[in-house]
Amino acid sequence: MTDYIDVDVRPILRAGGEPFSVIMAALQRLAPGQGLRLYATFKPVPLFAVMADKGYAYADRPLEHGEWEVLFTPVETELEQASSAAAGAGFDDWPEPAVKLDNRDLEPPEPMVRILAAADQLGPGETLSALLRREPVFLFPQLEKRGFRWLGGFTPDGATYELTVRAP
Template sequence: MEIATNTKISAILKANPASIEAIASINRHFEKLRNPLLRKILASRVTFADAARIGGCTEEEFYKRLEPLGFTRKLTQINAAQKQSTAAEKPVYLRQMAPQSILTLDVCEDIATGNDPFLNIMAAVEQVNNTNALLLINTFEPTPLISILQKKGYTSFVEVLSPELVHTYLWLENASIKPLADTKLATNDFDVMVNDYEGRLRYLDVRHLEMPQPMIAILGELETLPAGEALHVTHRKVPQFLLPKLQERGCGIAIKEIGPHEVDLLIYKEN
């Protein structure tokens, strides 16, 4: 099999199962491949070049182990962006951000126990808007994830703190979220709408829930909300990524900001 820098590790393992032990023996970073659960999580998302960077070794070391198993190399250039130094200074956006505006998700334990953290990560990513950032704590640089999110308009910064501890920051440099000007109402107008739905209101407080449970709870309630009724939600903040999901479901929303960490939402099914 011919391999290149963009060849997935899963393709190499499928072509010759003996490559599992060959790669795992390069250094301790790749010993996870001996675990079937971790192998399923990592191999399908990591390319040949990604693996070399994650393991802190050269591509030449990979070729040296794999060539005796019948693999041949196809010379390609690594994307220059992948050579970015992890010792770079934090971007101004992160340096000026208040600590409470940085959401944190630690997936080290998930990786260690063989649980795939991808869905939890994507749920956390949905909480990112143009006023905050997500700090992903991992045991390696999540290059495939970064590539996926770059295509969706996210920017990243990676800090390698130790061989087993990597901090990856993700944020929206240029947010493309629909403006909320048409959903924020004056207090009196919002209260008038609430009064109009008197007797036809459901109440839901999601302030105590950890992400992504607030969105899940709200969408769950809307599944059984009849036309002509409304859902009154008390939230910690304006749920930016909920808005397009409401639009998909034919729902309208009005927003009343109560304080720094309390927002009232009135969600209703439009006729």
């Protein structure tokens, strides 16, 4: 679970100031794996791309009076957690993928259709890898229903979801 430090830039914004340097200074003070909880008087959409370039995913929610809370979570933490869980679950002995799919240019549901079709062709214990633009949340129950195991996470830049699937 990610630990967050709070940065409330609402007073700076209300006073007509520019809080970007305060946010970047707070970012520099974060410990490895730590996230940033930002409070702002507006949804800080331009900041999302800046933080993605620095390796942070975001989740936002509106507050009262048009204000916003945004959680910036280090993407590496998600990958490290997935890797740790995988190592503990015996995923570290998986073979190299027999099939490699790049589904980043496809629109849903085509990535799921391609992955399931390829997975059904795998031999016992074989794996496939797939690159996607987003986390395939609707695919996971389908894989589990068919007896497949899977491991996935976003790359550090947050642009690609890497999925590995192993046949039963």
